[in-house]
Amino acid sequence: MRDETMREFQVIGRPTVKKDALAKASGRAEYADDIAMPGMLHGKLLRSPHPHARIVRIDASRALALAGVRAVVTGRDFPGVRYGNLPQTRDYLPLALDAVRYIGEEVAAVAAVDEDTAEEALDLIEVEYAPLPAVFDPEAAIAPGAPQLHPHAPGNVSAHTEFQFGDVEAGFAQADHVREDVFETQPVKQGMLEPHACVGLWEPSGKATLWSCKMSPYVVWRQLSMGLDLPPGQVRVVQTYVGGGFSGGKQEAMPMDFCALLLSKRTGRPVKLVHGMDEVLTIGHMRHPMKIWLRTGTTRDGRIVAQHCRLLANGGAYSSIGGFSIFLAGAMLNLPYRVPNIRYEADRIYTNNGFCGALRGHTVVQMCFARESQLERIAADLGLDPLELRHRNAIQPGDTTANGFRVGTFAFDECIDRVAEMSGWREKRGRLPKYRGIGLGCGAHLSGARLMGHSASAAELRIQEDGSIHLTTGSTDVGQGVETVMAMIAAEVLGVDPDDVSCTKVDSASTPVDPGTFGSRVTLFTGKAVERAAEDARTQLAALAAERMGLDPGELVFRGHEILNRNDERQRVSLKEIVRYGAFQRGRLVTGRGVYAAGDEKIDFRSGYGNLSPAYTPTACVAEVEVDPETGHVTVVGLWGADDSGTPLNPLAVKGQVIGATVMSLGHALYENLIRVDGRVMNPSFRDYKMPLATDIPPLERFKHANVLTWEPEGPFGAKEAGQGAGTGVVAAIANAIHDATGIRFHRLPMTPEAILRGLGRVPEAKESAQ
Amino acid sequence: MNDLVPVSLLVNGVRYDAAIRPWRTLLEVLRETLALTGTKRSCGEGQCGACTVLIDGRAVNACLYLAVEAQGKEIQTIEGPAAGDPVLAQIQRSFATKGAIQCGFCTPGMVIAARALLAERAQPSEDEIRAALVGHLCRCTGYVQIIEAIQDAAGALARDAAPVAARVGS
Ligand code: FES
Numbered sequence: 001m002r003d004e005t006m007r008e009f010q011v012i013g014r015p016t017v018k019k020d021a022l023a024k025a026s027g028r029a030e031y032a033d034d035i036a037m038p039g040m041l042h043g044k045l046l047r048s049p050h051p052h053a054r055i056v057r058i059d060a061s062r063a064l065a066l067a068g069v070r071a072v073v074t075g076r077d078f079p080g081v082r083y084g085n086l087p088q089t090r091d092y093l094p095l096a097l098d099a100v101r102y103i104g105e106e107v108a109a110v111a112a113v114d115e116d117t118a119e120e121a122l123d124l125i126e127v128e129y130a131p132l133p134a135v136f137d138p139e140a141a142i143a144p145g146a147p148q149l150h151p152h153a154p155g156n157v158s159a160h161t162e163f164q165f166g167d168v169e170a171g172f173a174q175a176d177h178v179r180e181d182v183f184e185t186q187p188v189k190q191g192m193l194e195p196h197a198c199v200g201l202w203e204p205s206g207k208a209t210l211w212s213c214k215m216s217p218y219v220v221w222r223q224l225s226m227g228l229d230l231p232p233g234q235v236r237v238v239q240t241y242v243g244g245g246f247s248g249g250k251q252e253a254m255p256m257d258f259c260a261l262l263l264s265k266r267t268g269r270p271v272k273l274v275h276g277m278d279e280v281l282t283i284g285h286m287r288h289p290m291k292i293w294l295r296t297g298t299t300r301d302g303r304i305v306a307q308h309c310r311l312l313a314n315g316g317a318y319s320s321i322g323g324f325s326i327f328l329a330g331a332m333l334n335l336p337y338r339v340p341n342i343r344y345e346a347d348r349i350y351t352n353n354g355f356c357g358a359l360r361g362h363t364v365v366q367m368c369f370a371r372e373s374q375l376e377r378i379a380a381d382l383g384l385d386p387l388e389l390r391h392r393n394a395i396q397p398g399d400t401t402a403n404g405f406r407v408g409t410f411a412f413d414e415c416i417d418r419v420a421e422m423s424g425w426r427e428k429r430g431r432l433p434k435y436r437g438i439g440l441g442c443g444a445h446l447s448g449a450r451l452m453g454h455s456a457s458a459a460e461l462r463i464q465e466d467g468s469i470h471l472t473t474g475s476t477d478v479g480q481g482v483e484t485v486m487a488m489i490a491a492e493v494l495g496v497d498p499d500d501v502s503c504t505k506v507d508s509a510s511t512p513v514d515p516g517t518f519g520s521r522v523t524l525f526t527g528k529a530v531e532r533a534a535e536d537a538r539t540q541l542a543a544l545a546a547e548r549m550g551l552d553p554g555e556l557v558f559r560g561h562e563i564l565n566r567n568d569e570r571q572r573v574s575l576k577e578i579v580r581y582g583a584f585q586r587g588r589l590v591t592g593r594g595v596y597a598a599g600d601e602k603i604d605f606r607s608g609y610g611n612l613s614p615a616y617t618p619t620a621c622v623a624e625v626e627v628d629p630e631t632g633h634v635t636v637v638g639l640w641g642a643d644d645s646g647t648p649l650n651p652l653a654v655k656g657q658v659i660g661a662t663v664m665s666l667g668h669a670l671y672e673n674l675i676r677v678d679g680r681v682m683n684p685s686f687r688d689y690k691m692p693l694a695t696d697i698p699p700l701e702r703f704k705h706a707n708v709l710t711w712e713p714e715g716p717f718g719a720k721e722a723g724q725g726a727g728t729g730v731v732a733a734i735a736n737a738i739h740d741a742t743g744i745r746f747h748r749l750p751m752t753p754e755a756i757l758r759g760l761g762r763v764p765e766a767k768e769s770a771q
Numbered sequence: 772m773n774d775l776v777p778v779s780l781l782v783n784g785v786r787y788d789a790a791i792r793p794w795r796t797l798l799e800v801l802r803e804t805l806a807l808t809g810t811k812r813s814c815g816e817g818q819c820g821a822c823t824v825l826i827d828g829r830a831v832n833a834c835l836y837l838a839v840e841a842q843g844k845e846i847q848t849i850e851g852p853a854a855g856d857p858v859l860a861q862i863q864r865s866f867a868t869k870g871a872i873q874c875g876f877c878t879p880g881m882v883i884a885a886r887a888l889l890a891e892r893a894q895p896s897e898d899e900i901r902a903a904l905v906g907h908l909c910r911c912t913g914y915v916q917i918i919e920a921i922q923d924a925a926g927a928l929a930r931d932a933a934p935v936a937a938r939v940g941s
């Protein structure tokens with residue numbers, strides 16, 4: 001351990017109340033739907049009722065004739081430029097042009113004096129469709145003769161990834177034991193409570209401003225400028241409070257965003273659009289449903305010698321970030337284990353369903369479910385303790401994986417030991433009564449991916465003459481507590497309190513450009529930039545103070561809003577005095593800048609080789625369940641998790657992140673499933689799309705989480721990610737616990753009461769249910 | 772569309788008179804007509820609890836409640852002056868200090884639910900707290916810190932109510 005871990009911190013590591021907590025607790029936080037502007041109109045979107053059709057004609061004249069309707073726009077009113085995340089995946093349009101490819105796709109938008117009128121007007125827009133044959137299942141979609149969705153994607157292949165490391169054939173030849181299993185996962189939604197919402201204002205000067213609840217406002221900014229065919233300087237995106245994101249539509253520009261702006265241009269008024277929850281649950285960005293074929297070879301004593309994975313992802317009608325999604329599943333295939341020989345082949349297939357994208361844990365969650373379920377079977381085949389099997393294969397700090405991840409801190413062995421101890425694994429495993437079981441699942445996550453394109457973060461920090469600090473970054477607080485943590489970092493460096501540091505929300509016109517919030521990148525990337533910006537300011541302050549005090553800058557320390565002579569602390573000067581001295585006497589304003597660029601190396605997506613992230617978080621989870629054999633109902637009676645998130649900067653926020661991620665995965669394991677029949681979502685409401693409730697989590701004394709502390713040198717003050725890793729092992733932990741309780745091995749999610757009863761032989765095998 | 776009816780609503784002790792369409796929900800009228808946007812609109816159909824307000828002290832989903840029905844009743848929303856309601860103020864503090872607030876979109880509804888619960892049971896058990904939250908979704912926190920916040924608020928209020936001598940050491 002480096003001695004920095006021994007350092008005493010004034011701010012870092014203390015449970016710190018979120019800056020916006022009281023504003024949120026008293027209803028004062030302004031979300032996008034709370035915005036009202038004089039003369040504001042309300043917009044609504046008309047959606048396709050067909051999974052696949054050509055648009056023959058749109059006639060909006062009757063809608064326009066309705067009293068209170070101010071404008072209608074269709075795809076023809078936009079420049080016809082496709083936009084998207086990566087150059088090769090630009091398949092989005094602001095509104096459908098010639099064809100629709102899923103039920104719910106946006107074809108027209110109305111602005112009216114109120115929502116009711118806009119809604120009424122939608123019924124008056126006549127769209128003539130020529131239905132086309134549709135395909136919903138990825139295996140059917142790649143079969144010869146299948147309906148084709150996009151001219152640029154023959155065979156409906158939206159993205160393909162394959163790579164190989166080591167000698168896979170030789171690896172399997174060495175193996176004493178080889179297992180092959182197929183796992184299937186379901187579409188899952190973000191489930192954030194705040195529906196997407198935005199207000200657009202197109203000023204006569206040509207400036208187009210969008211206020212919206214975006215996690216990555218700069219991605220939206222670029223996409224808007226692309227789809228509107230405007231220079232970026234003419235577009236401005238202002239972030240509001242974000243009522244939960246978890247990736248998805250708050251990560252990108254959506255049709256509503258384009259329409260709010262164009263409708264504003266047409267009417268000269270600000271225009272607000274808010275999705276209904278039925279729209280949120282119908283449209284894109286669900287977690288990719290996958291079919292994962294996994295083959296693993298081990299030695300007799302349980303060492304993994306080779307892994308081969310084939311994956312087929314049902315991507316839905318558009319790309320979103322899907323190309324990266326399937327790359328990531330393969331890149332993370334073996335983490336947290338040492339696997340010398342790996343082969344991975346994955347296809348993401350276009351189908352006439354709502355499209356898929358990123359969602360907390362991204363595709364790591366599905367992969368962990370498959371791998372950890374299989375490892376459990378391998379342990380049973382070999383007669384090994386599941387904990388021991390994990391220990392034998394655990395990645396160790398300092399390892400370089402077969403695909404080139406350079407792992408720094410990685411206390412995976414300790415995580416396993418901690419969950420075993422907390423859960424009472426050794427006393428319980430094999431000793432629980434019938435229908436009660438305990439299971440283990442492990443996983444890992446990145447602290448931000450080094451993506452091609454934009455992956456650096458920046459921070460700017462200004463010290464005002466009253467000693468208060470104004471910090472700007474391009475990262476967004478989506479509830480995880482970024483503003484608080486960034487303020488803590490700046491406060492620690494400058495010897496002040498987090499309350500002295502104010503943060504702004506992102507405004508593309510004034511904050512530093514930033515990729516935004518995803519991939520658990522903010523604490524590390526932006527945190528490091530803030531640390532450097534604060535250090536830059538401290539250097540400037542020290543120079544001024546040294547001048548003033550007749551000392552060398554190296555002799556100064558910053559503490560308690562003061563700058564002190566380290567050798568004689570009686571000699572001190574207040575921070576604000578120095579700021580004023582600099583500004584008034586010397587004409588020097590204290591403004592710190594910092595960037596974090598994660599090195600120059602870039603991952604080559606074709607080979608899949610390279611160090612994807614500056615740091616990696618291992619995690620282990622134990623679940624204990626009770627199964628009711630009469631109803632098939634599963635009660636999760638205990639959940640214990642352990643993560644190596646480095647050194648938590650704000651333990652209060654870290655706890656919220658890991659518990660939140662864990663419960664989300666509990667929903668993924670047991671309840672959540674967007675049911676689609678011929679492309680139609682059958683359960684687009686919170687009544688029918690069931691997410692975990694307060695009554696679904698274990699009692700507090702049996703729901704615990706531990707941070708195994710390490711000091712990650714790449715991270716700010718030793719920190720790594722905390723918001724996603726913790727959820728990755730949970731699904732498999734529950735699956736393995738259900739197996740322990742009932743003997744039923746689930747290869748398909750979610751593990752519903754019906755499926756349990758089927759497994760117990762209580763109800764006959766149902767006909768193949770729709771996916 | 773001009774069949775407006777007059778309504779008179781008592782919200783947080785303030786009387787508001789407005790003309791609305793008779794089918795408008797209390798949620799719509801609070802947010803759009805009275806510009807009280809602290810109460811959140813999420814599912815719009817009684818499933819998530821984000822829109823919870825107190826009507827005569829009872830927690831209801833404002834998205835399912837017609838504004839005209841709320842006449843003659845006392846409506847309390849999250850904007851209610853915490854200064855006049857020490858229990859509400861304590862719940863808000865406990866939510867903040869226990870980390871029960873992430874994105875905050877469920878928070879107004881959760882805080883109001885907790886207010887109704889503590890009015891009914893000053894010292895609820897963990898199971899009673901869970902049961903009281905069953906109509907409320909939170910996608911961020913996983914509920915643990917919300918339950919802890921309500922326990923904390925109940926404890927703090929009990930300590931405040933206890934005689935000074937009994938508080939020593941707490
Ligand atoms: S908005 Fe009223 S219950 Fe969800």
Ligand code: FES
Nearest residue numbers: 874877909910911
């Ligand atoms: S804090 Fe985000 S939904 Fe509860």
